[in-house]
Amino acid sequence: VTLDEVNAWYCQDDYPKAREYFDRYLKKLLPFVAPKSGKLDFCVMAATASGKQLIGFAEDNFMVACGGNGKSAKFGLEIGKICAQSIMKGEWNYDFRLRRF
Numbered sequence: 001v002t003l004d005e006v007n008a009w010y011c012q013d014d015y016p017k018a019r020e021y022f023d024r025y026l027k028k029l030l031p032f033v034a035p036k037s038g039k040l041d042f043c044v045m046a047a048t049a050s051g052k053q054l055i056g057f058a059e060d061n062f063m064v065a066c067g068g069n070g071k072s073a074k075f076g077l078e079i080g081k082i083c084a085q086s087i088m089k090g091e092w093n094y095d096f097r098l099r100r101f
Contacts, residue, residue: 063086
C-alpha cells in the first residue's frame with residue numbers, strides 16, 4: 001500500500017460497501033432502533049509478523065509504538081502511558097519485559 005492510497009482512503013467521503021454492512025449489522029443487533037443519521041469514519045491498520053505491537057526506543061527519549069494488528073485501539077491509553085513513563089525514566093518501565101512486545 002502506498003502513502004497516496006492511504007491518504008485517499010482517509011480523505012474519501014463515504015464507503016457505501018462498509019456503510020451497508022454496518023447498517024445491516026445495526027438493524028440485526030438493535031432492530032428496535034431507527035437511527036436518524038450516522039457517520040462513518042476510516043482507519044488504517046498496521047500488522048506485524050508476530051501479531052504483537054511493536055513498542056520500543058528508536059533513540060534516546062524517542063519511542064515508537066506501532067503495529068496494532070486491529071486490536072490495539074482499546075489499549076491506546078495504556079500504550080501511551082508505557083511510552084511516556086519509559087521516556088521519563090530513560091529506560092523500559094513496565095511489568096512485562098520489553099521483548100514481550
